[in-house]
Every structure is written in C-alpha cells, then in structure tokens.
Amino acid sequence: MRELDELFAALARSRFRSSFKLNAHDRxxxxxxxLSLIQDHARDFIAKRLAPAVIANDGKQTPYRGHPVFVAQHATACCCRGCLQKWHLIPAGRALSADEQAYVVRVLVHWLENVD
Incomplete structure (x- = not known):
C-alpha cells in the first residue's frame, strides 16, 4: 500500500486517472x-466487488458512472485487482485483508473530499 501523498502525486501525472470528475448528478x-453514507457505500462496494480473491469479471466489475464511488474508483485506480496491484502494490489472487479494504476506502474518500 502506498502513502496517500505519493499515490495522489502519481495519479495526477496520469492523463487517464486525472481526467475523472464528478458530473452534476453525482456531485x-x-x-x-x-460523505458518511457514501463512505458506507464504498465499504460495501469494495467488500463485494473488489475484496474477493477471485472475481469472475475482474477488470469490468466497476461501472464508469452511476455512483460517485464508481468514479472515484477509476480516478484512484481502485477499480479492479490489476489496478490495485499496479498502483497500490496490493497483490491480486488473494482476498483483501480488512486493513487493505480500509486503505482502499480511505483512498476513495480522500479523492471524494478533494475532487473539483
């Protein structure tokens, strides 16, 4: 897992990751x-869609729109296990620990608190 300052600096350098913004409806x-209820939603989404060791549709489980958390997941590379491995140094192929799930939620909330 990466330090948030280091992570967000790297994400800002990515044209793809930095292109995500909340639309008017999501905002x-x-x-x-x-934010408290949205954080609860994030915990639930991560537990169900990202935390399992094996995800049948990994890489396609996170929609690009429809909820602020989905947008945040793509903006922060918390959208699939491959991105978690590449950007957050969390290995794929095993279930996420409680600490790793809490880290992902912390990353998402940080982005949501600071999105333009």
Missing part, C-alpha cells in the same frame, strides 16, 4: 447523502 448525490 448532488454526494452532497445530498453526505
């Missing part, structure tokens, strides 16, 4: 529901 949803 309104985030503000209406509040």
């Amino acid at each position: 309104a949803y985030l503000h209406a529901k509040g």
Whole structure:
C-alpha cells in the first residue's frame, strides 16, 4: 500500500486517472447523502466487488458512472485487482485483508473530499 501523498502525486501525472470528475448528478448525490453514507457505500462496494480473491469479471466489475464511488474508483485506480496491484502494490489472487479494504476506502474518500 502506498502513502496517500505519493499515490495522489502519481495519479495526477496520469492523463487517464486525472481526467475523472464528478458530473452534476453525482456531485448532488454526494452532497445530498453526505460523505458518511457514501463512505458506507464504498465499504460495501469494495467488500463485494473488489475484496474477493477471485472475481469472475475482474477488470469490468466497476461501472464508469452511476455512483460517485464508481468514479472515484477509476480516478484512484481502485477499480479492479490489476489496478490495485499496479498502483497500490496490493497483490491480486488473494482476498483483501480488512486493513487493505480500509486503505482502499480511505483512498476513495480522500479523492471524494478533494475532487473539483
């Protein structure tokens, strides 16, 4: 797992990762529901879609839109196990630990708190 300052500096240098922004609907949803509830959603999404050791549709399990967390997952390279391995140094092929899941949620929340 990487330090957040180092991670976000690297993400900012990626044209693809830095291109993600919340649309008006996602921004309104985030503000209406509040960051605490969105963080709960993130925990649930990560536990169900990213944490298992084997994911049948890995690399395609995270939609590009429809929820602020989905956008944050792509912006922070927390969208699939391959990206987690490449960007966050979390190996694929095994279930994510509770600490790793908490780290991913922390990364997502950090992005959501700081998105333009």
